[in-house]
Amino acid sequence: MLTKNPSTLLGSLLVLFSAGVLYLVSRFSEAAETFRSLSPRFFPEYMGYALLLFGSVIFLQGVRRPRAPVFEVRPSRKSVLQAVSFTMLVGALLYFLPIAGFVVSSCLFMILAQLLLEEKRVLVNLLRTGTFVFAMHYLFSTLLRVPLPRGPWGF
Amino acid sequence: MLLAALETVFTLKMIALIFGGSALGIIVGALPGLSATMGMALMLPVTFYMPPSEGILMLLGLYTGAVFGGAYSAILLNIPGAPPSVMTSLDGYPMSQRGEAGRAISLATVGSTLGGIAGIIALIIIAPILARFALRFGPAEYTVLAVFGLSAIVAVSGKSLARGFAGVSLGVLLSTVGMDHFTNISRFTFGSIELMSGINFIPVVIGLFGLAEVISQILETAKEGVIYKTIKHLFLSRSDFLKVLKGFLPASFIGIVIGVLPGAGGTIASIISYNQAVQSSKEPEKFGTGIPEGIIASETANNASVGGAMVPLLTLGVPGSSPAAILLGALLIHNLRPGPILFTTQPMLINTIFIGLMVAQFSLLLWGFATAKIAPWILAVRREVMLPAIALLCVVGSFALKNSFFDVGIMLVSGIAGFFLNKLGVKPGTVILGLILGPMFENNLRSTIEISGIAPVFTSPICIVLWILTAIMILYPICRMLRLKKCESE
Numbered sequence: 001m002l003t004k005n006p007s008t009l010l011g012s013l014l015v016l017f018s019a020g021v022l023y024l025v026s027r028f029s030e031a032a033e034t035f036r037s038l039s040p041r042f043f044p045e046y047m048g049y050a051l052l053l054f055g056s057v058i059f060l061q062g063v064r065r066p067r068a069p070v071f072e073v074r075p076s077r078k079s080v081l082q083a084v085s086f087t088m089l090v091g092a093l094l095y096f097l098p099i100a101g102f103v104v105s106s107c108l109f110m111i112l113a114q115l116l117l118e119e120k121r122v123l124v125n126l127l128r129t130g131t132f133v134f135a136m137h138y139l140f141s142t143l144l145r146v147p148l149p150r151g152p153w154g155f
Numbered sequence: 156m157l158l159a160a161l162e163t164v165f166t167l168k169m170i171a172l173i174f175g176g177s178a179l180g181i182i183v184g185a186l187p188g189l190s191a192t193m194g195m196a197l198m199l200p201v202t203f204y205m206p207p208s209e210g211i212l213m214l215l216g217l218y219t220g221a222v223f224g225g226a227y228s229a230i231l232l233n234i235p236g237a238p239p240s241v242m243t244s245l246d247g248y249p250m251s252q253r254g255e256a257g258r259a260i261s262l263a264t265v266g267s268t269l270g271g272i273a274g275i276i277a278l279i280i281i282a283p284i285l286a287r288f289a290l291r292f293g294p295a296e297y298t299v300l301a302v303f304g305l306s307a308i309v310a311v312s313g314k315s316l317a318r319g320f321a322g323v324s325l326g327v328l329l330s331t332v333g334m335d336h337f338t339n340i341s342r343f344t345f346g347s348i349e350l351m352s353g354i355n356f357i358p359v360v361i362g363l364f365g366l367a368e369v370i371s372q373i374l375e376t377a378k379e380g381v382i383y384k385t386i387k388h389l390f391l392s393r394s395d396f397l398k399v400l401k402g403f404l405p406a407s408f409i410g411i412v413i414g415v416l417p418g419a420g421g422t423i424a425s426i427i428s429y430n431q432a433v434q435s436s437k438e439p440e441k442f443g444t445g446i447p448e449g450i451i452a453s454e455t456a457n458n459a460s461v462g463g464a465m466v467p468l469l470t471l472g473v474p475g476s477s478p479a480a481i482l483l484g485a486l487l488i489h490n491l492r493p494g495p496i497l498f499t500t501q502p503m504l505i506n507t508i509f510i511g512l513m514v515a516q517f518s519l520l521l522w523g524f525a526t527a528k529i530a531p532w533i534l535a536v537r538r539e540v541m542l543p544a545i546a547l548l549c550v551v552g553s554f555a556l557k558n559s560f561f562d563v564g565i566m567l568v569s570g571i572a573g574f575f576l577n578k579l580g581v582k583p584g585t586v587i588l589g590l591i592l593g594p595m596f597e598n599n600l601r602s603t604i605e606i607s608g609i610a611p612v613f614t615s616p617i618c619i620v621l622w623i624l625t626a627i628m629i630l631y632p633i634c635r636m637l638r639l640k641k642c643e644s645e
Contacts, residue, residue, distance in 0.1 A: 075374045086542075090550065114540065136547065144555070146555045
């Protein structure tokens with residue numbers, strides 16, 4: 001479906017999203033309603049309706065005139081798996097940063113990410129990782145004095 | 156004040172920052188998949204720890220360099236390194252195929268420098284005048300200005316107006332997350348303390364332009380062009396230089412005007428300039444075969460748009476392009492609100508920006524010729540190292556802003572959402588500019604209604620002019636679409 005009609009997909013997603021927004025807006029506190037001429041729910045509500053309107057328009061456009069597919073050339077299964085795995089790797093980096101510290105997490109991330117993107121030369125991988133992580137650490141921690149997360153080992 | 160600004164800029168540290176930023180920008184712009192916005196978004200957290208003038212000038216150097224740097228891969232690989240160089244490849248690549256890559260790069264370098272200088276001269280002349288005029292702007296005028304800015308973004312956001320409006324609405328909606336300024340009511344915070352201060356737009360920018368692009372690059376098969384590694388004859392002949400002088404004025408004018416429009420930027424400027432050059436040429440059939448006029452039109456306009464984009468940013472606080480939106484972020488980080496007040500309270504900074512931008516153009520001239528020979532090696536950077544490096548920079552950059560893992564989470568979510576939105580036709584620039592202009596729109600509208608009701612929004616003379624411009628911005632692409640359809644059916 002992704003490669004067939006992105007307009008109907010996008011339209012449906014926007015309509016569902018706007019329904020969620022309008023529901024949440026309906027649950028905003030009403031404490032300020034009588035004191036101000038323009039309620040705090042005014043803008044979120046109207047943006048919700050705007051998304052509902054434009055989502056519907058896009059959906060109808062998709063039904064009437066299907067657009068070109070999302071990908072001109074359908075990505076291979078391998079590249080889809082690579083992209084998903086890479087994204088999960090970034091998520092894992094976020095998770096392990098406060099636990100293992102910047103140096104260890106970043107080194108593991110760089111090594112695994114390069115392996116994932118088919119860097120087969122292990123020594124080159126390690127050298128690049130070491131250089132880049134050191135450079136980043138020096139730039140942010142020493143030059144810019146950003147307190148990068150430290151692991152239980154002190155770095 | 157001007158002398159003081161000159162003394163500030165012409166120090167070793169400042170010159171090094173401008174030149175360094177420009178060199179980094181050229182590398183970012185040259186590498187396909189990276190863009191000026193992405194480079195600036197990644198460097199923005201770095202500038203947080205610098206004095207405002209240093210940080211801003213470094214970013215300006217990066218902006219200028221990145222807009223130009225896209226010409227390298229456009230000419231050598233037939234892949235525009237940055238979106239503003241999309242038209243450069245039409246004539247640049249055929250020229251390099253004939254063994255004239257050096258000539259093409261020289262044309263791009265000189266054209267970009269002259270266009271950039273023209274843009275800055277326009278900025279220096281127009282900005283103070285517009286800033287004085289903008290002192291008459293009240294909440295009603297800023298409300299309509301925000302509407303104009305949002306509609307301008309939509310008008311240039313591509314073929315689908317509905318997608319443009321959807322992107323802008325999404326951005327404005329995201330800007331409402333947090334505590335309402337007027338009533339302290341929580342909106343969309345889900346009980347989270349971090350969300351009570353709202354969504355910081357910088358991690359969103361880094362995610363939308365950085366991580367989303369990384370994911371996109373992993374999915375799409377990388378185009379591999381033949382890199383012409385021999386760069387010879389870097390200096391322009393007399394006839395080529397005369398062609399540059401002939402072509403740079405109309406291209407600069409187009410670049411400046413388009414750059415001023417909120418959300419337009421160098422890409423639109425280079426396309427319109429190229430089309431204008433084709434239409435005004437006595438030999439339009441030669442465009443696309445590798446002629447100097449094509450490169451001059453594209454590169455001059457896209458660099459002139461840099462100065463143009465700074466005009467609404469500095470005078471009204473409305474970014475003229477996505478990279479200008481990053482600059483807005485840099486100013487806000489340092490508690491500097493762009494607008495007419497900035498011209499009266501920070502004249503030194505304004506003059507420093509003007510002079511720094513001019514220095515950045517000359518740095519282009521230097522780096523353009525100095526790095527031309529090594530450009531093929533820059534372009535040979537493999538994606539196995541580039542993509543993880545960019546992703547790590549996205550993570551660290553998002554963290555460095557407020558030492559917050561929550562911001563990194565926002566970046567990750569924005570990256571994933573941005574990838575899907577981009578693929579489904581919603582441009583990330585529309586979301587970002589909605590996120591930036593949303594608070595201007597809401598806060599000023601609510602202030603107007605509180606003070607004097609809704610009437611001034613429709614009756615003030617400045618508002619009326621802005622409404623007319625807004626209507627033109629929205630109706631023009633619709634009329635153009637209908638005209639195209641009519642031509643196609645005939």
